[in-house]
Amino acid sequence: MQQKTTNHKAWFLVLPVLVLVAFSAVIPLMTVVNYSVQDTFGNNQFFWAGLEWFQEMLSDERMWNALQRQLMFSGIILAIEIPLGIFVALNMPKSGFWSSFCLVVMSLPLLIPWNVVGTIWQIFGRVDIGLLGYTLDALGIDYNYTQDTISAWITIIVMDVWHWTSLVALLAFAGLKSIPDAYYQAARIDQANRWKVFRFIELPKMMGVLMIAILLRFMDSFMIYTEPFVVTGGGPGNATTLLSIDLVKMALGQFDLGPAAAFSLMYFLVILLISWVFYTVMVNLDKKGM
Amino acid sequence: MTDATALTPATRARSLPKVKGRAVVMTLYLLFLMLPIYWLLNMSLKTNAEILGSFSLWPQNLTFENYVTILTDEAWYMGYVNSMIYVVMNTVISLAVALPAAYAFSRYNFLGDKHLFFWLLTNRMAPPAVFALPFFQLYSSIGLFDTHIAVALAHCLFNVPLAVWILEGFMRGVPKEIDETAYIDGYGFGRFFVKIFMPLIASGIGVAAFFCFMFSWVELLLSRTLTSVDAKPIAATMTRTVGAAGVDWGVLAAAGVLTIVPGALVIYFVRNYIAKGFALGRV
Secondary structure (H helix, E strand, O other), X not given: OXXXXXXXXXXXXXXXXXXXXXXXXXXXXXXXXXXXXXXXXXXXXXEEOOOHHHHHHHOOHHHHHHHHHHHHHHHHHHHHHHHHHHHHHHHOOOOOHHHHHHHHHHHHHHHOOHHHHHHHHHHHOOOOOOHHHHHHHHOOOOOXXXXXXXXXXXXXXXXXXXXXXHHHHHHHHHHHHOOOHHHHHHHHHOOOOHHHHHHHHHHHHHXXXXXXXXXXXXXXXXXXXXXXXXXXXXXXXXXXXXXXXXXXXXXHHOOOXXXXXHHHHHHHHHHHHHHHHHHHHHHHHHHOOO | OHHHHHHOHHHHHHOOOOHHHHHHHHHXXXXXXXXXXXXXXXXXXXXXXXXXXXXXXXOOOOOOHHHXXXXXXXXXXXXXXXXXXXXXHHHHHHHHHXXXXXXXXXXXXXXXXXXXXXXXXXXXXXXXXXXXXXXXXXXXXXXXXXXXXXXXXXXXXHHHHHHHHXXXXXXXXXOHHHHHHXXXXXXXXXXXXXXXXXXXXXXXXXXXHHHHHHHHHHOOHHHHHOOOOOOOOHHHHHXXXXXXXXXXXXXXXXXXXXXXXXXXHHHHHOOXXXXXXXXXXXX
């Protein structure tokens, strides 16, 4: 890594970003903090409520249930997308027309607006007009994502796998491409088998990009809102009400500002905490020159 | 096959699993990706009567009526125009502020730089749902509600950190000697940055622009919350198809297909940098 010089005047270069992000992040965040410690009876009259909302939210089963569902969702999609993404990357053509072809087609789902992703799967899974729903129904499988919890979960998980596995695959592919041929030659001389090549050459070399992939996928799945909302609306019942869906319901639907704000802050903190762990690991990998 | 292996032993070592197996895996995966999109396209070319009346794998009576509806109705096509306006605004703003900042992070140590970098990243981690209500109040109070610039600024929340991150990764790869030589040759910072440095990281700028475009284009929660009529994005317009008579599936599908088009076009232009871009310049 290059040596950096110390120069505190560099602050001037960072200043525009600082001002802009302060405007679009700090001010709104302070509003949230404000609401979280106050109570209101309308008419813009606010009363100090201290940590009451936090206590209320912490003892509220509703939030814990949403958190549980959220952790389950993020866990499942990471467990599917990371291995599947690596597998796809290993099978991608390394160069030439087919390589670019795969890259372009695989990026396509990433560029579809999230509500359209929801719409696509909402249609695709419908028993009357969707290919998936119709086929499953014709095969005699009981599938109805609007009424059956299991079906709803399978639908949103398959949708997320469809939407984001390519991101993992593209990152892993980029990592694979950066491995010099000499490594493979050495492995051939040592007569390493396919598994050993993967375990001792490809996987360690991919570690850096895989950390980015896990970080991005964890963060984004943890704040997912639009796609499951369009498909299931959080239902049936509350079966697919993930954290963001619950929060928007509370803040914009019922206008419970205090509890919603307390909820927001705790939600943000959880993401921050876990992301910080990933980030630290990533920076350390960077330092080792991976 | 023997000739090829003699020439490039390394290539053979890489393709240890049979080439056929690879092709099958990729075909299955790409098929899995394309099927739902194909189904949307299929539906957009059918009339509602056909969609609901019969089940077929391709349109029996091909019709472009759904697309005509969208392209001739101002309420519809203005949705696309609005989305494009704020997406472009956001991309320009994000890049303009991120370029100097990324340069600072990649070249200098300064007071609190690491904390600042992580703090920027935390904004990329902030759930839009948390910010929806405060944004609504903030932009209403300064009279920017329902304007394109409000959405563009709101999207800076996650796009600026991302752009800084990507650009910093690319800039790190440019040797410092180039800066020093330019300063010795009498270039000022501004002239050096625009004339010499920016062309060197042109691909990085392209990739960062692509990502800003992408994340601003696909986001719905904030853009819907911050607009009502004048700056309404296409994603929000799509809820129009749910009427008293049920959902207008054909038009909904056609609108969906049209939102995929800009993305597909943009991918084509950055296709050679996609892999590097997705690694945020770190490969």
